[in-house]
Amino acid sequence: MTPAAPILSVRDLRVVFDLDEGQVRAVDGVSFDVQPGQIVGIVGESGCGKSVTMKALLQLVDEPGRLAGGSIAYRRANGTILDIASLDPRGREIRQIRGAEIALIPQEPMASFSPVHTVGDQIVEALQLHARQWRPDGGRLSRADARSIVVDLFRDVGISMPEQRVDAYSWQLSGGLRQRAMIAMALSCKPRLLIADEPTTAIDVTTQAQVLALLRELQRKYGTAIIFITHDLGVIAQMASEVVVMYLGRVMEQGPVDSIFHAARHPYTRALLRSMPSLRGTTRVALPTIAGSLPHPFNRPAGCPFNPRCEERAGPRCATHVPELREVVAGQAASCFLHHDAAEAS
Amino acid sequence: MTTGAAMGEARAASPALLRVRNLRKFFPISKGIFRRTVGHVRAVDDVSFDIQEGEALGLVGESGCGKTTTSRCILRAMTPTAGEMLYRTRDGRDVDLAPLSRRDLRPLRAEIQMIFQDPFGSLNPRMTLFDNVGEPLLVNGMRNRSERMDRVAELLRLVGLRAEFMHRFPHAVSGGQRQRIGIARALSTNPRLVVADEPVSALDVSVQAQVLNLLLELQQRLGLTFLFVAHDLSVVRHISDRVAVMYVGQIVELAPTSSLFARPRHPYTSALLKAVPVADPRVPTGDVLLKGEVPSPANPPSGCYFHPRCPFADERCRRETPPLRDIAPGHVVRCHHAERLELAGAA
Ligand SMILES: Nc1ncnc2c1ncn2[C@@H]1O[C@H](COP(=O)(O)OP(=O)(O)O)[C@@H](O)[C@H]1O
Ligand SMILES: Nc1ncnc2c1ncn2[C@@H]1O[C@H](COP(=O)(O)OP(=O)(O)O)[C@@H](O)[C@H]1O
Ligand code: SF4
Ligand SMILES: [Mg+2]
Ligand SMILES: [Mg+2]
Numbered sequence: 025m026t027p028a029a030p031i032l033s034v035r036d037l038r039v040v041f042d043l044d045e046g047q048v049r050a051v052d053g054v055s056f057d058v059q060p061g062q063i064v065g066i067v068g069e070s071g072c073g074k075s076v077t078m079k080a081l082l083q084l085v086d087e088p089g090r091l092a093g094g095s096i097a098y099r100r101a102n103g104t105i106l107d108i109a110s111l112d113p114r115g116r117e118i119r120q121i122r123g124a125e126i127a128l129i130p131q132e133p134m135a136s137f138s139p140v141h142t143v144g145d146q147i148v149e150a151l152q153l154h155a156r157q158w159r160p161d162g163g164r165l166s167r168a169d170a171r172s173i174v175v176d177l178f179r180d181v182g183i184s185m186p187e188q189r190v191d192a193y194s195w196q197l198s199g200g201l202r203q204r205a206m207i208a209m210a211l212s213c214k215p216r217l218l219i220a221d222e223p224t225t226a227i228d229v230t231t232q233a234q235v236l237a238l239l240r241e242l243q244r245k246y247g248t249a250i251i252f253i254t255h256d257l258g259v260i261a262q263m264a265s266e267v268v269v270m271y272l273g274r275v276m277e278q279g280p281v282d283s284i285f286h287a288a289r290h291p292y293t294r295a296l297l298r299s300m301p302s303l304r305g306t307t308r309v310a311l312p313t314i315a316g317s318l319p320h321p322f323n324r325p326a327g328c329p330f331n332p333r334c335e336e337r338a339g340p341r342c343a344t345h346v347p348e349l350r351e352v353v354a355g356q357a358a359s360c361f362l363h364h365d366a367a368e369a370s
Numbered sequence: 371m372t373t374g375a376a377m378g379e380a381r382a383a384s385p386a387l388l389r390v391r392n393l394r395k396f397f398p399i400s401k402g403i404f405r406r407t408v409g410h411v412r413a414v415d416d417v418s419f420d421i422q423e424g425e426a427l428g429l430v431g432e433s434g435c436g437k438t439t440t441s442r443c444i445l446r447a448m449t450p451t452a453g454e455m456l457y458r459t460r461d462g463r464d465v466d467l468a469p470l471s472r473r474d475l476r477p478l479r480a481e482i483q484m485i486f487q488d489p490f491g492s493l494n495p496r497m498t499l500f501d502n503v504g505e506p507l508l509v510n511g512m513r514n515r516s517e518r519m520d521r522v523a524e525l526l527r528l529v530g531l532r533a534e535f536m537h538r539f540p541h542a543v544s545g546g547q548r549q550r551i552g553i554a555r556a557l558s559t560n561p562r563l564v565v566a567d568e569p570v571s572a573l574d575v576s577v578q579a580q581v582l583n584l585l586l587e588l589q590q591r592l593g594l595t596f597l598f599v600a601h602d603l604s605v606v607r608h609i610s611d612r613v614a615v616m617y618v619g620q621i622v623e624l625a626p627t628s629s630l631f632a633r634p635r636h637p638y639t640s641a642l643l644k645a646v647p648v649a650d651p652r653v654p655t656g657d658v659l660l661k662g663e664v665p666s667p668a669n670p671p672s673g674c675y676f677h678p679r680c681p682f683a684d685e686r687c688r689r690e691t692p693p694l695r696d697i698a699p700g701h702v703v704r705c706h707h708a709e710r711l712e713l714a715g716a717a
Contacts, residue, residue, distance in 0.1 A: 069574035069577075070574055184662070184663075199433075201663075228432040228433055228601065229432070229601070229603070229642065229645045230432060230642065230645045230660040231663075232645070232647075233645040233647075233659075233660070234660075236647070236655075237658045240655075255574060255575065256647070257575070257649040258646065258647035258648055258649040260649075261649045261653075262647040262648065262651070262655045281651040282651050282652065295576070296576065297649070299575055299576050299578075299579035300575050300604070300649060301604040301605055301607070301608035302604055302648075302649060303603060303604050303631060303643065303646060303716035305608075307609070307627060308586060308608065308609065308611075309586075310586065310587070311579040311583055311608070312579070313580045314576040314579075317544055317546060317577070318544070
């Protein structure tokens with residue numbers, strides 16, 4: 025099966041933070057593709073660079089961070105390909121894409137709504153800015169029309185009493201409702217690609233089930249491609265068709281969800297899966313753990329970033345050379361010398 | 371009043387270490403400039419359970435269901451509105467913790483300790499880890515500094531840290547290490563009962579596994595009794611001998627871990643289990659069983675608190691509050707129809 029042309033193709037993306045104490049390589053050569061209508065899950069423990077990667081995709085990296093390399097090829101609706109990495113972060117082109125074609129549900133939904141305007145007003149404003157999505161004739165969208173679209177969106181994302189809730193301030197909403205309002209905001213411009221950064225981490229499991237069902241329905245109904253970020257392997261298994269596993273700013277492994285969970289190739293993926301308590305395993309026994317701890321960002325190990333903690337080391341090369349992300353079986357790639365000899369040029 | 375048999379009491383020869391009976395904690399809601407009380411948040415609303423010596427009892431439920439308030443009542447960080455908490459002391463006396471004064475509580479403080487979700491909140495950032503971990507020792511009368519040093523070093527080793535750590539400050543250690551410090555601090559007074567409120571919830575999977583292993587190992591080594599509070603069902607299942615499920619301030623089900631997960635008897639427990647995403651893409655995603663939102667404990671529904679969301683609710687459920695009652699040995703449930711329901715478990 026040859027995949028269609030990807031809607032997004034990220035290659036060797038690098039983001040660094042220049043701090044007084046030194047440089048942090050938060051994203052250190054990340055590559056992955058997103059096919060149209062696909063849900064790509066990105067998983068990895070906190071600090072591995074998931075959020076920074078997503079901000080970079082929209083040129084939203086804050087100071088003292090900066091894009092230090094790589095390309096972000098985004099295929100627009102008309103088929104033209106644009107390298108987002110080369111756009112001016114404050115320019116017109118990225119502003120046309122941001123929020124309209126690619127929407128981000130950020131990790132902190134509290135911070136993304138202003139406390140002094142109602143959530144409804146804020147979404148109405150965004151809608152009017154990108155009216156083209158709703159008025160193909162290019163006309164203006166009236167406030168009343170925009171408001172009724174927002175009420176419908178609130179209903180779609182499962183907010184009860186939507187007519188009242190649009191007039192609420194974000195701090196009046198529960199965590200679950202705020203998260204749904206954030207999703208409604210992201211959907212308001214009918215994005216072609218939705219980036220959801222840990223959209224369910226702060227909410228309870230029964231609300232999470234509802235939000236996940238909503239995102240799946242969206243993907244089915246509108247063919248929206250979704251990049252779904254989480255550190256919850258259960259959520260990844262149930263949401264994604266393609267999975268990217270990150271560690272210390274790099275992609276360790278990438279492949280179809282079934283291969284990642286049933287035939288993982290990278291020692292980090294394997295160790296991560298083993299260390300997780302489940303609803304089925306043996307209880308009250310020691311869980312397999314990953315030795316050691318995450319190194320400090322200023323203290324990146326030489327060679328494979330996982331090598332000091334790896335139990336399956338391929339050999340001395342692991343401590344000196346950085347393995348490339350290479351396809352190891354059809355559709356599945358790993359950065360590991362157990363599977364290939366290709367190292368990054370240093 | 372609920373009977374002892376209905377508490378899911380394991381048929382142990384020795385009486386329970388802690389017997390909680392009809393515990394209630396209501397917070398007043400006040401309004402206006404005269405702070406007139408206009409209602410109550412029924413944060414803990416008739417909770418009863420036993421904890422046997424040496425067992426780990428899990429307390430699970432969605433946020434706001436009253437887990438932390440229950441824990442804080444047991445620790446007497448707050449005074450319950452009503453109910454009893456009968457604690458069997460080291461010297462064999464039964465003491466009701468609920469009405470005790472500060473002075474009468476003091477000798478029991480060493481026996482009942484707490485581990486928090488964010489140990490940072492309970493550690494003083496301006497004190498070294500030695501002073502932080504050693505503080506409960508000082509409070510409990512260990513005046514000699516070198517004696518405290520030895521004990522802190524021992525405690526740090528016990529939780530898998532090097533003794534040199536005691537000279538560091540809290541901000542200089544990672545999240546996982548910080549949780550180990552929180553555990554060391556809780557263990558410093560040789561407690562018998564440890565209440566752990568979401569001790570691994572803020573940790574990443576790999577760190578979480580390390581801390582869970584540590585807690586299990588310490589429990590066995592030191593014969594600790596745990597009340598283990600968490601919202602993550604897999605974590606609670608992994609560590610607990612028995613599990614209590616809370617919903618809107620009440621325990622709706624309590625059973626040995628394996629029975630609860632294999633054959634839940636309360637519709638809420640079953641729906642909660644089904645909502646957990648299974649870390650296996652070959653397991654089909656279940657339908658969303660629970661719609662709507664958890665009711666507010668300030669204004670709980672009539673009858674069974676779960677009835678507005680329950681697929682099996684009938685007229686009686688809307689009218690009558692079900693009592694917590696026995697349904698199988700050691701298995702209690704708060705549902706009128708538990709006998710006739712065939713509910714799905716996690717397996
Ligand atoms: N504002 C910042 N200043 C300095 N370093 C940062 C900043 N934001 C992120 N980083 C660095 O980038 C790394 C990746 O962060 P992030 O993408 O937020 O991780 P994740 O989302 O996977 O938890 C962090 O480990 C941190 O070292
Ligand atoms: N000090 C307080 N004053 C008023 N309401 C409170 C207070 N503490 C907790 N509550 C309320 O009591 C209920 C139970 O809270 P809590 O015990 O923290 O639940 P959990 O730990 O299960 O998330 C919630 O509705 C919460 O808002
Ligand atoms: S008592 Fe009724 S409403 Fe409550 S859980 Fe049982 S069946 Fe559902
Ligand atoms: Mg993040
Ligand atoms: Mg709590």
